Amino acid sequence: MKRLPLLVLLFAAFGARAQSPRPVVTARVEPDSVMIGDRFDYIIEVEKDLVQVVRFPVFQPGENPGALVLVEEAPVDTLLREGRRMKLRKRYRMAVFEEGHHDFGTAEVFYADKNIVDTLRSENDLTLNVTTFQIDSTSQSIYDLKPQRALPFRLGEIRGYLLWGLLAAIGLALLAAGVLCWLRRRGSTLGGLFAAAPALPPHVEAIRALEELHNRKLWQNNRHKQYYSGLTDILRTYIARRWEIGAMEMTSDEIIAAMRSIELPDKARADLTTILRDADLVKFAKATPDAGQNEADYLKAYYFVEETKPATEQAEETPDNR
Numbered sequence: 641m642k643r644l645p646l647l648v649l650l651f652a653a654f655g656a657r658a659q660s661p662r663p664v665v666t667a668r669v670e671p672d673s674v675m676i677g678d679r680f681d682y683i684i685e686v687e688k689d690l691v692q693v694v695r696f697p698v699f700q701p702g703e704n705p706g707a708l709v710l711v712e713e714a715p716v717d718t719l720l721r722e723g724r725r726m727k728l729r730k731r732y733r734m735a736v737f738e739e740g741h742h743d744f745g746t747a748e749v750f751y752a753d754k755n756i757v758d759t760l761r762s763e764n765d766l767t768l769n770v771t772t773f774q775i776d777s778t779s780q781s782i783y784d785l786k787p788q789r790a791l792p793f794r795l796g797e798i799r800g801y802l803l804w805g806l807l808a809a810i811g812l813a814l815l816a817a818g819v820l821c822w823l824r825r826r827g828s829t830l831g832g833l834f835a836a837a838p839a840l841p842p843h844v845e846a847i848r849a850l851e852e853l854h855n856r857k858l859w860q861n862n863r864h865k866q867y868y869s870g871l872t873d874i875l876r877t878y879i880a881r882r883w884e885i886g887a888m889e890m891t892s893d894e895i896i897a898a899m900r901s902i903e904l905p906d907k908a909r910a911d912l913t914t915i916l917r918d919a920d921l922v923k924f925a926k927a928t929p930d931a932g933q934n935e936a937d938y939l940k941a942y943y944f945v946e947e948t949k950p951a952t953e954q955a956e957e958t959p960d961n962r
Contacts, residue, residue: 667747
């Protein structure tokens, strides 16, 4: 029984040796006095055992708005490592925008070792002195902004621009004179260069429009309504220009009635009526013509224009058989 106290003392001494010493935290600011808005370094150093875990503080944006601002945070740096001991450093680049003496208190580091979780603090308090510019209004007078000063104008400043502008004007004048001489030799005028191209005859415009419509292959892609709308619009435009009838604003029945007073070949009149009736069925009754009817209505429109174009145009296109 006398040996029990001795065993307790031995176990206590072994436990004290097994437990690592607590980390040592030191902190400082460099420099400790700055001008307002200048940057400084907030430095925390921890000397600890290899197995001990420490976590440096995290400065969140907006914690102290208007005064302390975190500019840059450097990664943790290892300064020393000897056996199981190591020394770490964490550097924060900061700025202060309020004048005065700032007391940051002690630096805090989170610490964990086996079953121990604690917060370690540095021994010294961190302070920073922030100064600003001192304006002595007694020795320095404050004046208003001076008005803009008008400098004298010098011809040499724009002489080069004037010379090049004069040469360009002479060149343009010579070019214009050359164009006028060329036009006079050809018996033309300057206005003739910018005259609008003469309008195509109604039948030429209609034939070109029909050929373009045919090349679009609308009904081949089941777009029958667009096909017949284009076909009738071409005929309406042709009738309006050829006989000066307001066909664009008329219904099919009104167009047929208006064309009764026009001298037309019987086949052309019948073809026009057929095209307009077929188009109304497609556009308003949702009829779907077959391929033969689509091609037949196109040919009827084509030959209607050919058979009703002005007689002078037909005579010019007819070859001389004498």
